[in-house]
Structures are given as structure tokens and as C-alpha cells.
Amino acid sequence: MKYFDLELVGKLAIKYLDVKTLNVKIWPMAKAEERDHVDRWLESAWLEDMPFLDLEVEGIVDRMNGLNRRLRRRLNAVIEEGGLTYQEWDVLGALRQAGPPFRRSAGSLAKRTELSSGAMTSRLDRLEKSGLVRRLPDPDDRRGVIIELTKAGEKKWVEAARAQAAYENLIGTALNKSEKKQLNSLLRRLMIEFERTEGEGSKKP
DSSP: OOOOOHHHHHHHHHHHHHHHHHHHHHHHHHHOOOOOHHHHHHHHSOOTTOTTOOHHHHHHHHHHHHHHHHHHHHHHHHHHHTTOOHHHHHHHHHHHTTOTTTEEEHHHHHHHHTOOHHHHHHHHHHHHHTTSEEEEEETTEEEEEEEEEOHHHHHHHHHHHHHHHHHHTHHHHHSOHHHHHHHHHHHHHHHHHHHHHHGGGOOOO
């Protein structure tokens, strides 16, 4: 049978409890995250009469919208510096995404960029005048037109995309490699769910 020094055991127990208590007090401070404007809005907003709202979901949606607005503002600023509108830059991008020789029918471009035929004609007129695209006859449709991205148009699009990518690298400074993969995985699950809900009628991202 082993005998213990009860006084020593008591001192160790008190010391352990003191450390545990200290850890409990310090833990929230050490792990506390920085607060953003969404935190402040959710705390100040009068939401008591809307129990159907999930504040965690509200925080996610508001942060996603806020990040999207900031990225879009920066992109618009970069595009405008190049003398383009976002819609025109979108048309150039749709052509480049077609792959060499970077051609699409006017109808396909209108559908892909969600523009009416009239709006598309207006944008193509300006882009062609600037030497960024050229119209070619459609070999399969005498009344149809094929739109081709010129070298100047490709350069203009790539320059804006490169400047935007540099700004998007802010994500790389805020998250480590593991966190970026985790965030991508979570966003992918959300996107898949929305695509499933929208069905075949789901439009471009």
C-alpha cells in the first residue's frame, strides 16, 4: 500500500486548479478574433422581432456580399483605366475563354454575357471601332456574324486580369494554404447546392 503526502497533494491540486482557472480566463482573450463591420452591424441591428433569421447565416451572406463588392469595385477601376466598361471587358473575356482562334457567334456572346442582342450590337460596335474585336461572316449562316478577338483585344483583357489578380492576392496574405483549401471546399459545397436548386436554368457564375 502506498502512502501519499496529503499536504503535497493538496498543494498540487490547488496549483492545478489555479492554472486551469487561469487558462479559462486567458483562453477567450488569446483566441478572440478581430471584429469587422459585420460583427458590429449584427450586434447593433434590431433583430429581436425576427427570430426566423440565423445570425450566423446573415454574417456569412453579408461578408460574401461585401467581399464581392470590394473585388468588383477594384476590377471596375482597373477596367476603366483601360478605357473599357465591365460589360465590354466581359465580352472580351468570353471570346478569350473560347480558346484559339478566340471566336464566338454574336448570339452565343449575347447569351453568355446575358446581354440583349441590341446591347451586344452596341458593345461590339465600340469594341470593333477600338480595334479589339473584328466581325467575320459566319460560314454556316449567311446572315450570321462571327466575332473574333484581336491581338490588341487579348492584350487589353489580360492586362486587366493581371492587375485584378494582384489585388485578389490579398486573400493569400489573409489565409494560409490549408485555410484557402478549406474555404474553397466550403464555398464549393454552397455553390453545388445553389446549382442544384437552380437546376438546368442556372446561369453563368
